[in-house]
Amino acid sequence: GAVVSQHPSRVICKSGTSVKIECRSLDFQATTMFWYRQFPKQSLMLMATSNEGSKATYEQGVEKDKFLINHASLTLSTLTVTSAHPEDSSFYICSARDWTDRNEKLFFGSGTQLSVL
Amino acid sequence: SQKIEQNSEALNIQEGKTATLTCNYTNYSPAYLQWYRQDPGRGPVFLLLIRENEKEKRKERLKVTFDTTLKQSLFHITASQPADSATYLCALGRRNQFYFGTGTSLTVIP
Numbered sequence: 001g002a003v004v005s006q007h008p009s010r011v012i013c014k015s016g017t018s019v020k021i022e023c024r025s026l027d028f029q030a031t032t033m034f035w036y037r038q039f040p041k042q043s044l045m046l047m048a049t050s051n052e053g054s055k056a057t058y059e060q061g062v063e064k065d066k067f068l069i070n071h072a073s074l075t076l077s078t079l080t081v082t083s084a085h086p087e088d089s090s091f092y093i094c095s096a097r098d099w100t101d102r103n104e105k106l107f108f109g110s111g112t113q114l115s116v117l
Numbered sequence: 118s119q120k121i122e123q124n125s126e127a128l129n130i131q132e133g134k135t136a137t138l139t140c141n142y143t144n145y146s147p148a149y150l151q152w153y154r155q156d157p158g159r160g161p162v163f164l165l166l167i168r169e170n171e172k173e174k175r176k177e178r179l180k181v182t183f184d185t186t187l188k189q190s191l192f193h194i195t196a197s198q199p200a201d202s203a204t205y206l207c208a209l210g211r212r213n214q215f216y217f218g219t220g221t222s223l224t225v226i227p
Binding site: 004006032034036041042043044046091093097106107108109110111113 | 149153158161163206216219222
């Protein structure tokens with residue numbers, strides 16, 4: 001089946017720095033990727049929908065200037081957490097949909113645990 | 118906005134029994150409903166999809182039902198095993214929208 005690769009798996013950074021997370025679809029083209037945030041023992045919260053070649057669509061309450069999304073190619077989307085603060089510490093997960101798969105399922109990356117000191 | 122709730126945050130059952138998880142939703146009309154499994158520190162993995170015009174789907178020991186009148190889906194794991202212990206998420210979708218439920222943590226006791 002389709003594979004989504006997400007890097008890094010874990011990052012620790014100082015407050016005020018920016019962190020970039022990459023999400024790649026390895027064996028299929030993903031015109032759309034999704035970025036989620038998950039707090040411990042809570043469900044996935046959709047942050048934004050990333051569209052190849054156009055601006056991302058952000059969910060209500062998610063700051064677009066804080067969470068920069070770039071989807072420059074059909075296989076790569078990046079999420080940059082700018083000027084990170086401790087409250088940004090969370091588990092970030094990307095996902096993509098293989099449109100050739102009629103099951104319409106999402107393939108998820110393995111997630112990135114961000115810890116901001 | 119849509120609201121998706123799953124039964125009890127945690128569910129403990131004895132090995133060999135059938136686990137039943139529920140997913141209730143409001144303010145949304147999904148074209149399909151999916152169930153995912155998530156292990157700690159990992160991304161969710163797709164298990165089953167059921168469409169709005171389907172009543173039931175089966176896959177090995179898994180069974181999903183979908184009642185669009187009640188706005189509810191039931192997810193059953195028969196002959197449960199300790200390896201089934203994980204968090205299970207339901208997700209509702211229509212076109213390019215996906216929204217996840219709160220998740221249920223299942224523990225199968227040997």
